[in-house]
Amino acid sequence: MKLGFTKLLIVSPSQFLPDSLSQFDISKEETDKLVSEVIRFILFKFHQSSGTPIKREDLTQIVTKNYRQRNLATHVINEAKKKLSNVFGYDLKELQRARSSSTGQSRLPQSQSSVDSKSYVLVSELPLEVFKKHVVDETTSPVTGFTFVVLAIVQLAGGKIPEETLWHHLKRMGLHENDEHNPVFGNNKQTLETLVQQRFLQKEKVSGPEGSTLFYDLAERALDPQVSEKVKDYISQILKNDVAVVELND
Template sequence: MSQRKRLSNTPGSSQGKRPSSSSVAQEEHDDTAFTQPSTSQVQRGMEKLTPAQVDQKTAEVVQYFLVKDQKKIPVRRAELVKHVVKEYRTIYPEIMKRAARTFDQVFGLKMIEIDAKNHMYILINKLEPAEGPPATRSPTNPKMGLLFVILSVVFMKGGVVRENLIWSTLKKLRVDPGEKHEEFGDVKRVVTDEFVRQRYLEYVRIPHTEPVEHEFRWGQRADVEVSKTKILEFMGQLHEQDPQTWTQQHREAHSASGSSQASSSQR
């Protein structure tokens, strides 16, 4: 996608910094204060604007999504309305519909909502099979390879894993979270901050632990993008075993694959 790569120097591409708790709280307040306009409100709003104005605002929303997607950061409705849509909020549904059409027809991308409660959106490559895009289906990017290993451990261990198991697994692969890695830099920051912000992982504090301990779970983006059947195949090759010997994981992987294909065909 050459169109996407050229956006790396676009103003706003440095917005990958982790927001403070106060800014997140403010965004959540902004979102609860935002009411989705009705069809009649959208129609009245459209009558007050020229086609060029609507097209320009749609283009700004598309660019904002693409810049965020460079770093795999989900777009929150609250920040989109506040920083981009602004005074055009009365036609927000129409802008989003046009933006989704642009992603579909121009970029081969699908805009989906991964968090209905907090209204968070991501872009996925709709030209790939339902199991997931190339980076997470057969990881060639080193950072995606690191993520694939972590997701594999979490999946094979039943969906929830204490962080010390993840760190010990990475150490066996000569990736020490306590040392700076030549490829990943600060490994612990990449795993607990970057992958979490991108919604590939959830990093959750375990109650009543002293010293404080955390556990990892699959994130919302991983559920959409990463193929559990591919992870099972990967583990089978690694251990020279038939993937079906892991009966529970095999059942879950094929159940997830079947449901994703069904929803894809319905769309």
């Protein structure tokens, strides 16, 4: 009897940990610290890089620099995802991988041609109306507008457009390729480049008989159903308005 009782007391401390932690042989405090570091990295980095997706390997490194346990990084990132949702109301959204390039064309930069690493963006989970009314920072509105216009142009061109043609359309709206002192955007070319960094667009060089041409394709974030639906709605609204104007003129 006494022996049996003693046996009950001789248990591994990990038995008292939640199932998810016991497999890693790591305390809750240590896990919390890692989760906290990952969340802080995501918030600061996403903010500092103006919404550029965060590479999974950057998050993994926070864990692996001090811990070797297999799958611990995955566990920590999943916990961070839960916390970001519960505390901040942000969804840590995983981006789909880039499509592999077909023959005769190469993605720019080269490192993008085989994007094995996952990446993440932060998306607000708030109801759209609440978000628009209380959260949207009005100083970012022009950039959002620019993004929508560019995505709409590329969408109407079939999801792929030569750089020259894109600038031709933007020029008609008063946005010149070489304008580095736009009162709203500053450097227009850089603003377009930001959309590539944010993975709304991707660059592609296509070799042809007259040399290579630079194309812009819709990238992961633009192909996300939630975004592409909004862009399509936006296009149809404009077309409806145009039709209405034509009818009035008739």
